[in-house]
Amino acid sequence: MTAATPVLAFHDVDFGYEGRPVLRGVTLAIPPGDLVSVVGPNGSGKTTLLKLALGLLRPTAGEVTVFGERPERARRRIGYVPQHAHLDPMFPVSALDVVLMGRLGLGPALGPWRRHDREAARTALAEVGLADHADRHFAALSGGQKQRTLIARSLAGEPELMLLDEPTAGLDAHVEEGFYRLLEALNRRLTIVMVSHDLGFVAGFVKSVICVGQKVVVHPTSAITGQVIADLYGADMRIIRHDHRCSEEGHQC
Amino acid sequence: MLTPALAIVAALPAVPAFLGPLATHAFLQYALLGGLLVAVPCGVVGSYVVIRRISYIAGAISHSVLAGLGLVQYLRVVHGMTWLSPLGGAAASALLSALVIGWVSLRLRQREDTVIGAVWAVGMAAGIVLISLTPGYAADLMSYLFGNILMLTPRDLWLIGALGVAVVAVVTLFHKQLLAVCFDDEFASLRGVRTARYHFLLLGLTALTVVVLVSVVGIIMVIALLTLPAATANHLTRRLSHMMIVAALLCAGLTAAGLALSYGPDLPAGAVTILLTGVLYFATALFRKR
Numbered sequence: 001m002t003a004a005t006p007v008l009a010f011h012d013v014d015f016g017y018e019g020r021p022v023l024r025g026v027t028l029a030i031p032p033g034d035l036v037s038v039v040g041p042n043g044s045g046k047t048t049l050l051k052l053a054l055g056l057l058r059p060t061a062g063e064v065t066v067f068g069e070r071p072e073r074a075r076r077r078i079g080y081v082p083q084h085a086h087l088d089p090m091f092p093v094s095a096l097d098v099v100l101m102g103r104l105g106l107g108p109a110l111g112p113w114r115r116h117d118r119e120a121a122r123t124a125l126a127e128v129g130l131a132d133h134a135d136r137h138f139a140a141l142s143g144g145q146k147q148r149t150l151i152a153r154s155l156a157g158e159p160e161l162m163l164l165d166e167p168t169a170g171l172d173a174h175v176e177e178g179f180y181r182l183l184e185a186l187n188r189r190l191t192i193v194m195v196s197h198d199l200g201f202v203a204g205f206v207k208s209v210i211c212v213g214q215k216v217v218v219h220p221t222s223a224i225t226g227q228v229i230a231d232l233y234g235a236d237m238r239i240i241r242h243d244h245r246c247s248e249e250g251h252q253c
Numbered sequence: 254m255l256t257p258a259l260a261i262v263a264a265l266p267a268v269p270a271f272l273g274p275l276a277t278h279a280f281l282q283y284a285l286l287g288g289l290l291v292a293v294p295c296g297v298v299g300s301y302v303v304i305r306r307i308s309y310i311a312g313a314i315s316h317s318v319l320a321g322l323g324l325v326q327y328l329r330v331v332h333g334m335t336w337l338s339p340l341g342g343a344a345a346s347a348l349l350s351a352l353v354i355g356w357v358s359l360r361l362r363q364r365e366d367t368v369i370g371a372v373w374a375v376g377m378a379a380g381i382v383l384i385s386l387t388p389g390y391a392a393d394l395m396s397y398l399f400g401n402i403l404m405l406t407p408r409d410l411w412l413i414g415a416l417g418v419a420v421v422a423v424v425t426l427f428h429k430q431l432l433a434v435c436f437d438d439e440f441a442s443l444r445g446v447r448t449a450r451y452h453f454l455l456l457g458l459t460a461l462t463v464v465v466l467v468s469v470v471g472i473i474m475v476i477a478l479l480t481l482p483a484a485t486a487n488h489l490t491r492r493l494s495h496m497m498i499v500a501a502l503l504c505a506g507l508t509a510a511g512l513a514l515s516y517g518p519d520l521p522a523g524a525v526t527i528l529l530t531g532v533l534y535f536a537t538a539l540f541r542k543r
Contacts, residue, residue, distance in 0.1 A: 054443060080443050091304060091436055092493045101433040104444035110426045137491040157444065 005068045007032050007161050007191040008053055013062035015048055022048050026062070028210060035187045035205075038195045040212035046195045049212060050163055053193070054080060066161065076105055079154030079190075081164040084146040089139050095149045096134040099124055102156030117156075124152040128182060144175040148182070155186075162186065164194035180205050270517030280403055281516070287405040288508030291469050293417030296501025297424055298462040299483035300493060301455055305435045308480045310358075310456065313369045314350045315463045315475040317376025321346025322397050323383030330387045340412065343467060347460035350376060355456045359449055377472075400471030400523035402512060413465045420458055424497075431455065432493060469508060470523035477527045481534040482507060488537040503533070 006029035013026040022045040030036055038046045051057040052064050055071030066074035079102070099121040100113055107117040125134055128148040133141065141149060147167055154162055167183075168176050183192055184205065194206075275281045302311050325342030328334040350372050357368040384394050396404065424431065433441035434451045442448045459479075466475045486499035511526025 056439070056443075075443050076445065078443070080440060082437070082440060087437060088304065088306075090487060092300075092487060092491055092496045093432070093436060094492060097432065097492065098436070100429070101436065101440065102444070104429060104433055104441065104446055107429070112425075113429065139491075153440075 006030055006065075007034070007067060008193065009065045010049075010052070011063045011065075013052065013059040013064060015045070015052060015057065015059050023052075023212075030191065030193060032191055033187070034191050034193075035183065035207045036193045036210060037206040037208075038193065038210045038212060044212045046212045047165060049210075050165055050193075050195055053163060054078065076157070077160045079151075079157055079159030079162040081147075081150050081154050081162065081167060083166050083169060084143070084150055085170065087138075087146075091138065093138045094135050095125065095130060095138055095141060095145075095152075096121055098138050098149050099134075099152045099156050102153035104157075106157065120158075121152070121156050124155040125149070127155060127186075128152045143170050144172070144179065147171065147179070151182070151186075159190065161191045161193070164192070166195055168196060268513050268517070271513040274516070280405075281512075283405045283407065283410060284402045284512055284522070285509060287402060287410055287413060288469060288512060289505045290410060290413040290417055291465055291508065292501045292505035294413075294420045294458075294462040295466060295479060295504040296482060296486070296499075297420050297497045298455075298458050299479045299504070300486065300497045300500050301431065301435060302459055303480055303483040303487055304493065304496075305455060307455070307459070308476060309366070309369050310351075310354050311459050311463060311479055312476040313354060313373035313376070314347050314456075314460050315467065315472050315479075316373045317350040318343045318347050318464060318467055319380025319397060319472055320376045320383070321380075322393075323380035323387070326393060327383045327387045330389070340409070340464065340468075343464045344461060346376065347464050348457060351456040351460040352453070355453050359452065396471070397467070398471050398473050399521055400467065400469055400474065402469045402508070402522045405468060409468060413468075416461055416465055420462070423454070423458065427451065427454070428494075470526055474523055474527045477530055478504065478507075481530045485530075485534045485537045488541045503530075507533070 008028075008030040010026045010028045013023060014021065015023045015026075026049070038049055040046050048057065052059055053066060053071060055064075055066075055075060064071055067077060071078075096118070100107075100117060102124070103113065103117045103120060106120075107113055122131070122134060125131055128151050130145060130148055130152065133145065133149075138146065138149065151162075151164075151167075164183075168179060171179060183194070186192060271281075275285065302308055321342035321344070322339050324346075325337045325339045328337055354365075354369055354372055358365045361368075380397075381394070430441065430446050430451050431454075433444070433446060434448050434455075438448045438452075441451075462479065463475050466478055470478045482503035483496065483500040485503055486496045490496045490499055507530050508526050510529055512522050514520070514529075515522040515525040
């Protein structure tokens, strides 16, 4: 990989579900070290963009590359952090058990985890500030702690690119603040791309913003203006508004 | 719920009536040992069934077993193919159902429940028709449906024991992958785990466990013995390995208790076992709520 190779690149990508187009002509390139937020109304295709980057979906046209390779081949270098809300709250695992799942593909294929894997998992938990919670029942953790545990799980896989899906959904404002500080710290060694429906909140801390609407546009954060948001959401919104909710159609904010 | 609970308490004096014959009757010893041996696959596989939420798949597999049992019985009696074993027929139909449901749940996710229902009912229907075509074997239908732990043979015990060893070996080798697939299969597949393979592995283990449990509690009640001890253990533990051990101990205790309580008053052992299992499950669920 040369210095010029983007970590994540879309070249004229189209994607649709059963004939309904979701993304059209998406071209973007994320350089190493970036901290990017993907924003847009509900149903605009933000999560689709993430799934294309992971290779869980294939574009109907165009090409997605991660570290210059097909996403399927680059998965080991990606740390994926899904939303925790879809996970079974009764599931019998400790926080450490969950983080160890991030070692799959790195640790032994058969039998129990080795000491080396356990140490890597504990280091990852410490990095997200949960060193003392390793043996706690995952279900007993707060929403913010669960989210951090899932970040630790992705860190345990030693990623170079971290993809997060709506990481702040359902978090209290003060928890969210600490969460952004954690991402900033991780960004010193990782490229980070996160999906958010909360444009105003992220604008203050990310380096660039990808707006997903009918077209996909990449902006440096400083260029986020009322006009950009109006183009995206189809209404005149103010950046500082934190509590907006968009309709399913995504145009009447 | 209260009446069966009282009935069980009322049956407690029946236990001594069981201990005397246990010392002298080999069939009772086989039954007791069978209940203890079956607890190993029951606790381990049952825990996976509960955490992966495939109880209904296990239910469909267990009911489809009747087709295999009926076919073997029919071929033995009508066509003289006495070398066929009912257990083999049961295993074949269970594995076939597991394959069909597994394939459908991977390919056509939104129609999974319809297919589960179809396998469930069609399996039973085929079994009932085959048994009615077989002269003189209607009595077997009852023992298939409701189980008869008193009919276990030493050969059955060896098979149950072998399945337990195989289940423990497989789970020890693939624990990491199975746990990750049950918890978050999308993430597991992103980490390079072949999730479809483990999906089928779990369904295959479920099918074989169902077959041995049928001999203890019968087709209709298998789903309860497979899932309720594990669900009870889920209330009491916080890690999967502990859940499996507690589920296996509960399963062993419940089948032994079912056998002991039913013997004196001459009640069906399978049904008494399931009543005990249900009482314990609802009791822990209520206790947990408070």
